[in-house]
Amino acid sequence: MMNERGNMDEGLLLKYYQQQTSNEENQSVKAWLNESSENMAEYQELIKVWTSLGSKTPEISVDVDTAWNKLSNRIDAYDVIKGEPVVRRLSTPKFTWIAAASVVALVGLFAVFQYLFNKQELQVASDDTLVEQVLEDGSSIALNTNSRLWYPKKFNSEARTVKLEGEAFFDIERDETKPFIIEAGIGEVKVLGTSFNVEAYENEDIRVQVITGRVQLSLSNEIVDSNKVILEAGSTGIINQATGRVYKEIQDYEDALFWLNKRLVFDKTPLPKVFAVLEKNYGIHFTNGGKDVSKCILTVRFENESIDNILSVIEATFNLQFNLNEETIQVISEAQNCGEDL
Known part of the structure; x- marks a missing residue:
């Protein structure tokens, strides 16, 4: 399944993107993607190039500066104790773009990718520095160090679903027709539009701190009401990793967003x-x-x-x-x- 350079075969990556791989091929590609951020970057760049070959699919325009100014205002206006505004403003973030080492264009496949590109799953990862990302719906996310976020190029018509490993601050654009859902380990965070912080580190309790609005925290795929809590601004929801218990705390945290502000x-x-x-x-x-x-x-x-x-x-x-x-x-x-x- 590897080519002469020792990289994953581009034809197999295409089949994987089209969801036409066998179970064995599917596992092989997933293992290769998870090996390193370089592999994921190469895959994403291949998809980008294949799609750009004649694609006329209209793109949704997002004003990045406006979105991040809004996020900065949300963070700066938050005071753990009194809710008092502060003078300091975060500067407009500078985005770092990952360039793939090599790209092989497959001519003639752009028609297929015009349809499939909307299903593409992207990944943003942070190592020793904070990473900032604006999604296609205008929602803004700040990713703490040693964290990962998976998200689609374009959300489907029913929900805006992403997956988080680590910690991130979310400022979600309100859309009552499409809830925003964060899959975080054994937990799930569901909102319509608000700002909040999520900690979802492996083998640790899941913690959600709400800054504005309301958030629902539950176990993944859970339908039992006792395993759901509704969190308001100023409250914190916790999922105990060992027991699966979901509960709410109403208390101030002196360092609620210290990693960010x-x-x-x-x-x-x-x-x-x-x-x-x-x-x-x-x-x-x-x-x-x-x-x-x-x-x-x-x-x-x-x-x-x-x-x-x-x-x-x-x-x-x-x-x-x-x-x-x-x-x-x-x-x-x-x-x-x-x-x-x-």
Whole structure:
């Protein structure tokens, strides 16, 4: 099934795209596509070239700048505690396009692909950097590092379905005739139009945090009402990976979108919890130097701050001292002053 260069045979890729492969061929192509992002990019580029050979199928035009400005406004306007708007705006994202290493054009096949191209499944993947994508319906997605999203070139007439592995922030264009569905591991997120964050890492609990609008969270293909929850803005839905239990939490998360907007909002938060949030997001570890700091309560907002600046604020606020040893921070206090918050 491989050609002389050791790549997948283009004729077999065409059969796979036309859904005419046998079970054995189908598994072989899927295995090759999953081997690397380069294989997926080559396949997508082949499809693109084959389709471009005379295709006159009208394309849906999406204003990328407008869509991403809207997403930036949604993210910047979100305040975990008070919902207060902030001044900073995200800059218009710069898209990175993947070029395939080699392309072989199959002349004469464009008529077939005019019909089949709408069914094409595309993939966007992130490694060490955030990736941003605008879908053909105008919905905007920001993909966290080490995450993948599968989506069709064009949605069908019944639903807008995508598949997520990892974490992503979604800002969905409203369409009451076509719900937007995210397949995320054992879970499924269904919306008409809203903004929310989805965590769906392998072997971890699925977590959906709603920023605006309403979201339905359920097990995949689940019809039992007890395994569905409706989430409103400010609430979080969780699917327990081990038990399959679906439930809702109504609480604030200090670092709700830290991976995206680098913002931390503490509102009367006990210092041990502050340390836990900093450990999670900055890759550090706190050790207790002997004093109990559980009565120290912090109210402050950090945005795009280094860990050194954050520690300096905490030291000055509570008369603490931090001793740094690589990634370990020892908390030392001889005369605490936790009677007043920042």
